[in-house]
Amino acid sequence: xxxxxxxKEVKITTQMMVYGSAAIALAFILSYVRLYRLPQGGTxxxxxxxxxxxxxVMFGPIPxxxxxxxxxxxxxxxxxxxxxxxxxxxxxxxxxxxxGLAGLFRKNLLAATxxxxxxxxxxxxxxxxxxxxxxxxxGTPVAIYSLVxxxxxxxxxxxxxxxxxxxxxxxxxxxxxxxxxxxRR
Numbered sequence: 001x002x003x004x005x006x007x008k009e010v011k012i013t014t015q016m017m018v019y020g021s022a023a024i025a026l027a028f029i030l031s032y033v034r035l036y037r038l039p040q041g042g043t044x045x046x047x048x049x050x051x052x053x054x055x056x057v058m059f060g061p062i063p064x065x066x067x068x069x070x071x072x073x074x075x076x077x078x079x080x081x082x083x084x085x086x087x088x089x090x091x092x093x094x095x096x097x098x099x100g101l102a103g104l105f106r107k108n109l110l111a112a113t114x115x116x117x118x119x120x121x122x123x124x125x126x127x128x129x130x131x132x133x134x135x136x137x138x139g140t141p142v143a144i145y146s147l148v149x150x151x152x153x154x155x156x157x158x159x160x161x162x163x164x165x166x167x168x169x170x171x172x173x174x175x176x177x178x179x180x181x182x183x184r185r
Contacts, residue, residue, distance in 0.1 A: 010062045015181065020067040023055035028074050035156075040135055041081045041091075042124070042153040049099055049117060050161045054174060056102035057112045058181050064100025072096030087131040095123035109165045109174060117158035124150040 030048035037043045052071055056064025072093040082088045098119030102112035128146030136145035164170055 010060065012063070016059050016063055019058065019181070020055055020063060020070075023051040024067055024071045024074065026051040027071055028078070031075065031078065036153070038149065038153055040132060040149070042150065044153050044156040044160070047157075047161045047164050049120070049157055050113070050164060052096070052099040053102040053113055053116045053161065054109070054177075056100045056116065057106050057109055057174075058178050059103065060106070061100045061103030064103040065097045066100070068097040068099040069093050071099070083131050087127050090123045090127040090130075095120045095127075098123060109171065110162060113161045113165055114158060117154060117161065121150060121154040121158075124154060 027048050027050075030051070031043070031045050033046050033048075035044045035046060052064065052068055055067055072095060075096060076082075076088065076092040080088070080092065082091075099116045101119045102116035105112035105115055125146050128150050129142050132146070132149075133142040135149075136142050165174075
């Protein structure tokens with residue numbers, strides 16, 4: 001209910017759609033560069049979440065959630081693995097939509113990176129517990145298995161994004177881009 005009310009308050013502009021499309025495209029391209037791939041899904045990429053995080057910080061959580069939803073569908077089409085419709089929702093549209101949570105931390109790109117990554121991780125973690133318990137080694141609690149499995153690639157992705165965000169030139173470039181968007185509203 002809150003999402004619907006808030007989404008009615010957000011005015012979708014041409015500029016927002018252009019930036020969102022560019023963020024989705026860049027994130028999608030970066031997702032093809034796989035630094036490491038896990039056997040039951042999950043990859044470490046060179047900051048493929050970062051364009052979506054930056055878009056969400058620039059335009060807010062609602063546009064970020066919408067763009068993340070679209071990006072999640074593209075991720076499914078790229079290399080999706082589905083065992084159940086609910087697992088599809090958790091691992092693709094919902095998980096990637098939660099990258100929009102970065103928009104809640106518009107003054108701190110590093111905090112935005114961690115909250116967005118954590119939101120995405122929670123969905124993969126739940127999916128692992130519910131749908132991939134058969135992969136847990138005998139005697140290992142399913143929650144621990146899902147935490148380690150999903151935490152491994154998500155933590156790596158989050159730390160790569162955080163390291164890039166901490167580069168002073170990247171932060172300066174982001175602030176210039178953000179101020180350019182803000183002044184045109």
